[in-house]
Amino acid sequence: MNSKKNFNVKVHKSEVVAAVLPMQEHWLPLSNLDLLLPPLEVGVMFCYLNPIIVSEKINMNLEFNSIVKILKTSLAETLVSYYAFSGDIVENSAGELEILCNNGGVSFIEAFGAVELKEINFYNPDESIEGKFVPKKKHGVLAIQVTQLKCGGIIVGCTFDHRVADAYSANLFLVSWSELAQSKPLSQLPSFRRSSFFPRHPGYYDDSIDDLYVPLSTLPPMKSEILNPNDQVISRIYYVTGGKIEHLQSLANCHDDQKGTSQRSKLESFSAFLWKTIACGINKETWGFNNFRFGIMVDGRTRLIINNVDKSLKGYFGNVLSIPFGEKKVEEVKEKSLNWVANVIHEFLDIAKTQEHFLGLTDWVEAHRPKPSMAKIYAMNGDGPAVVVSSGQHFPAKKINFGWGEPAFWSYHFPWAGKAGYVMPMPSPKGNGDWIVYMHLLKWQIELIEASPYEVFKPVTANYLNLI
Known part of the structure; x- marks a missing residue:
C-alpha cells in the first residue's frame, strides 16, 4: 500500500x-x-x-x-x-x-x-x-x-x-x-x-553545573553563517527491532576491562551507536569542525524521592530535567569502540543521577536570576554538531485509551527551530521490545544514519504497524 x-x-x-x-x-x-x-x-x-x-x-x-x-x-x-x-x-x-x-x-x-x-x-x-x-x-x-x-x-x-x-x-x-x-x-x-x-539557604552547587548550563548574557554573539542546504532540519520516524537493540547492548558491554562496572543500559548503548554513526560520516576537511556534543535528558523525580518520603514528587507537574552531555573530538568517536563511547555516555550521565545534582541546579538558577539561562549543549556557535536524546521508554501510550481501544500508533512531534538534534525513542505499539524513534536532525545527519551499513533504523510503515 x-x-x-x-x-x-x-x-x-x-x-x-x-x-x-x-x-x-x-x-x-x-x-x-x-x-x-x-x-x-x-x-x-x-x-x-x-x-x-x-x-x-x-x-x-x-x-x-x-x-x-x-x-x-x-x-x-x-x-x-x-x-x-x-x-x-x-x-x-x-x-x-x-x-x-x-x-x-x-x-x-x-x-x-x-x-x-x-x-x-x-x-x-x-x-x-x-x-x-x-x-x-x-x-x-x-x-x-x-x-x-x-x-x-x-x-x-x-x-x-x-x-x-x-x-x-x-x-x-x-x-x-x-x-x-x-x-x-x-x-x-x-x-x-x-x-x-525552592532554593536552599545558603545555596550550594557543584562546579559541574557550570559545565552544563550557562547564562544567556555570557554567550558570545552568534556567528553569521552562510546558508547551506545541509543546514536544513528535518524529522523522521523509524522503528528499531528489539533484536537490534539487544545486539547494540551486547556490543556496548563487550571488551569492558573496567572491573566492577555495571552493564550499559539499552538507552546508553543505543545513544552510543547513534553518536558513533553520525561521527563516522563526518569528514573534518569538508565540514570544518572538530568537536561533537552528545547529551541525554534525565528526569530528576526518582532522584529526589528519598526513601519514598515525598510521594508528591511522583505526581509533580512541571519540569524536573537536566541535560548532561559529553563533548569529544569527532575523530575520537570515530576511531574508538562502541564500548568506549558507551562508557563516555555512562560517565557523563552519572553527574545527573543524584539528588544533589538537581538541588544544586535549583540553587544555580537562583544565583543567576533574573538573568535567563539555558542548557550549554544548545549554545552552539558554529563549533560542531550537538544531539540530545530524550528517553521515552516509560511513555504510557497504551494507557491513552479513551474508551475505544489502545492507539495503533503514537509519536512525539517536536520540530523546533534550533540546530541541535532531538531524538525520542519510545516503545513500539507492537509491545514486542521494538522501539519507535522520532528524530529531528540536520538533513546531513539523517542521510548519514540512513546510509549506515548496519541498517538499524527502518522507516515506520503501515505494514509494520499492521494497518493493512
Missing part, C-alpha cells in the same frame, strides 16, 4: 474548552527548573483504528460526534485538576514568567482528514503530520485537535508549552484525561507543590 502524499485536513470547528468547575484566579510561579526552558512547543499524537469497528465487541455506538463529546466533557473535568493547562504564561514585575491560572481554557479543534490511516506516511512527519494532525498553539499553554479520517480512524494531537510541563507531566495529564473519559478514578493526582524546588 503506497502512502498518500497530498491530502487535505479541513477544520470543521474550533472552540475553547475550560475546566468544568469555576476556579479562583491566581498566579502559579514557574520553578527554577522551569525557568531553564526556552519557549518551545512540544507535540504528541495518538492514532486509533475506526472506533465503530473496534467497539462492535462491546456493543457501543461511537459516531464521531459522540467521540468528540466524550473527549470535550472529560477534558473539562481533567482541567479541574490540571488547571495550569487551562491558564496562560504571563510576565511578572521582575520580568520573569509565571502561569496565570485564570481558566482561560484549551483550544479544541475538530477536523476531517481526507486520507486513510494506512495511507499516512509516518516515516516523514514533515510531509504527513506537520500542519495537519498536531495543532499550532495560538493561545494559552495547550492545544488539542481531534481528526476523523476517511477510514473512520481517529487521531488525537496535542501541543503543549514546554515551559509549563515536561513529557512526564504531559503523560500524567494524558493518562488522567483518558481515565476520566472512561469514568474511572484518577490513578495519580497532579502536584503543583513548588516548595519541592
Whole structure:
C-alpha cells in the first residue's frame, strides 16, 4: 500500500474548552527548573483504528460526534485538576514568567482528514503530520485537535508549552484525561507543590553545573553563517527491532576491562551507536569542525524521592530535567569502540543521577536570576554538531485509551527551530521490545544514519504497524 502524499485536513470547528468547575484566579510561579526552558512547543499524537469497528465487541455506538463529546466533557473535568493547562504564561514585575491560572481554557479543534490511516506516511512527519494532525498553539499553554479520517480512524494531537510541563507531566495529564473519559478514578493526582524546588539557604552547587548550563548574557554573539542546504532540519520516524537493540547492548558491554562496572543500559548503548554513526560520516576537511556534543535528558523525580518520603514528587507537574552531555573530538568517536563511547555516555550521565545534582541546579538558577539561562549543549556557535536524546521508554501510550481501544500508533512531534538534534525513542505499539524513534536532525545527519551499513533504523510503515 503506497502512502498518500497530498491530502487535505479541513477544520470543521474550533472552540475553547475550560475546566468544568469555576476556579479562583491566581498566579502559579514557574520553578527554577522551569525557568531553564526556552519557549518551545512540544507535540504528541495518538492514532486509533475506526472506533465503530473496534467497539462492535462491546456493543457501543461511537459516531464521531459522540467521540468528540466524550473527549470535550472529560477534558473539562481533567482541567479541574490540571488547571495550569487551562491558564496562560504571563510576565511578572521582575520580568520573569509565571502561569496565570485564570481558566482561560484549551483550544479544541475538530477536523476531517481526507486520507486513510494506512495511507499516512509516518516515516516523514514533515510531509504527513506537520500542519495537519498536531495543532499550532495560538493561545494559552495547550492545544488539542481531534481528526476523523476517511477510514473512520481517529487521531488525537496535542501541543503543549514546554515551559509549563515536561513529557512526564504531559503523560500524567494524558493518562488522567483518558481515565476520566472512561469514568474511572484518577490513578495519580497532579502536584503543583513548588516548595519541592525552592532554593536552599545558603545555596550550594557543584562546579559541574557550570559545565552544563550557562547564562544567556555570557554567550558570545552568534556567528553569521552562510546558508547551506545541509543546514536544513528535518524529522523522521523509524522503528528499531528489539533484536537490534539487544545486539547494540551486547556490543556496548563487550571488551569492558573496567572491573566492577555495571552493564550499559539499552538507552546508553543505543545513544552510543547513534553518536558513533553520525561521527563516522563526518569528514573534518569538508565540514570544518572538530568537536561533537552528545547529551541525554534525565528526569530528576526518582532522584529526589528519598526513601519514598515525598510521594508528591511522583505526581509533580512541571519540569524536573537536566541535560548532561559529553563533548569529544569527532575523530575520537570515530576511531574508538562502541564500548568506549558507551562508557563516555555512562560517565557523563552519572553527574545527573543524584539528588544533589538537581538541588544544586535549583540553587544555580537562583544565583543567576533574573538573568535567563539555558542548557550549554544548545549554545552552539558554529563549533560542531550537538544531539540530545530524550528517553521515552516509560511513555504510557497504551494507557491513552479513551474508551475505544489502545492507539495503533503514537509519536512525539517536536520540530523546533534550533540546530541541535532531538531524538525520542519510545516503545513500539507492537509491545514486542521494538522501539519507535522520532528524530529531528540536520538533513546531513539523517542521510548519514540512513546510509549506515548496519541498517538499524527502518522507516515506520503501515505494514509494520499492521494497518493493512
